[in-house]
Amino acid sequence: MLDPRQQRERLHLADALLLVAHDKYTGKPKVKERTIAFGLAAALLAELILEHKRIVLTPGPRCEIRIVRLDTPHDPLAHEVLNELHVNSTQTLLRTWLEYLALTAYERVGNRMSRTVPPVTEPASARVGVLRKQIRVFVPRDAFTPEWPLVQIRNVVIRGAVINEPDLILAGLIKLVGVEKHMEEDWSDRQKRYLNDCIAHLPPSLGSLLAETSATIGAAAMTQSG
């Protein structure tokens, strides 16, 4: 078994968000699946921006994606997404990509975690809701792994230390998706405000990623399609 630090380091941003947004024992979603999907789509793009440095965003409304490097990222899923961005380069609007990637993000991120050696999650099926709808879930192999991303964020916020950009984006997405309860457990108002201030002071293009994700989730609530 990997030690906790290794476990934490091999989680990508989207992996961490998927784990936090689902029950750590059953893998069932804590909130509406489509909301999580938008968050995961944003996380996949954030990986390409921060981890692989292959794309940038133009800040502001009608935020667009620009590819800056095309060499293959080491992560196969990042490679796949970059390839899609390149092949469909006529589509540059961030909003369009959030909606498009959201269609498959859950499956793709879940599968990525199930294919690592040793796997982080195991695919299974579960029944949810009043109608007992059958869905595919990714059950964590151990219940500690989903805790690590939160522990990391909690540590820096409680110390009032500088939070790095990937953690800020993750914290921002956790809040947008609406699964921040566990993360912010026993925080004082000052600590909550500190995190919000840090998120608000992200560079404009990363701020745009969160703002567009928020608007996409909001729009889904407006049209009742989400």
Next chain:
Amino acid sequence: MKSTPSTPSASPIPGALARNKLGPGFIISFVMGAAAPLTVTSGVIPTAYGTTGIVGLALAFLLIGALLALFSVGYSAMQRRITNAGAFYAYISQGISRMAGVPAAWVALLAYNLLQVGLYGAIGVSVAPLMESWLGLRLAWWAYAAIMWAIVAILGLRSVKANAVILAGLMVAEVGVVLVYFVGNLTHPAGGVITFEPFNPAALFTSGFGAAVVIGITGFVGFEASAIYSEEARDQQRTVPRATYLSLLIIAVLYSLAAWGMVVATGAAQIAGFAGSQQGETTFTLAATNLGQTAATIGHALFASSIFAAMISYHNAVSRYFFALGREGVLPALFGTTTAKHNAPKWGSLIQTIIGIAVIAGYGVAGLDPLVQLFFWLGTTGGFGVLLLLTATSLAVLGYRLRRKGENVWRANIAPTAALILLLAMLVAATMNFATLLGVAPDSPLRWIFPASYLVPVIIGLARAIYLRTRRPEVYRGVGLGVEAETGRAETIKERTHAHEAPEGSAL
């Protein structure tokens, strides 16, 4: 550098996303569902005959339909260029000014809330006789209204939308009932002669003309909701306008026939007295006489389900209005939150629920009439608010200067100007004839209190707009953008920081 081995080609993305998109059929059934045909033909029209005594309603529906089609020319042209579709105040913010947009948002909140709570009166009145004949249960209208209120409250928080297929099925059944009732009325004319008096302009352009206008507008409320789907529509340029015009045509013809049929069956001179005594039972009494008791019972049950569907869709519309306003900062941020489990607007739904029970309790305690004083008075006052918003929006369409944005002179200038002049005239007539609309004496203070109630949201909205402009300019910039306000604010931040973060590399 290892290169990704693929080249740009035709994109599968629009196709993949389009699978979730909507065609005109869905949008029409949505709009018609919100307009709730039976609620209008069995609830609004008979009460309107009974209260106002205006025989020319059939003509009024046709004329209002035509006017709204004229209004929609500029409205749908503007809608294609605006991100936050579906709300009049958004158009007013962008076409006139944010200072006008914020009060408009508050006016809309009052208007749609009035329309929603009015339905509690109608549902109480429609369910009570059904329960009595089926189960022998005799409860007051407010008891049924409270039960329905509780169901709507729960469904609202769970973001339960009435299933599109069920809604469409109910809608088709309702339209069928309206048409069958119409044929029944037409084949059993009073005195053996089919009267065309309801289409006689003299029967409409009487002293109560303004009242007929408000009733007509109230019947059409919901048509503007098609714009909400502009971003979800399969073909943004054509689907929504087509759905809007088709819905207007169907609604206008259907209501006109229903209104005409009632006069044919009772007689132009008798309709006011008959509808006044029969109230909500008017259409069903006629159906029972002309077509038999079964036809009346089927209609009755569908009437209740129609009101119920309208209650859910209005509740959702109102709670989403609160939500959009909370997201952009016109209302406290609390209203911009959703329930995590269902992504339903949380406080928007709760506050609507609270308003609903307060009104039911108030009317119950005061012993007021649920059909005339709750459903009809509040509903038509809501319709009057929508008339205010329509007028301001047609001014906004002109202010948006569509001509400079490549629209032709008909869409950019002629149609919106004509619509504005006509709507202004309607507004004046409606305000003058409010006593007729409410069915009160011309010197009753109520005739001024009801229309003047819109001054309250206007004043609150103006105060809020001034506060936002001076104290929170970044929020003020986002007014009218709804859930998109945050991306609008990102622009403000960018301007402030002068785009200090340049792209780290050159685009390929």
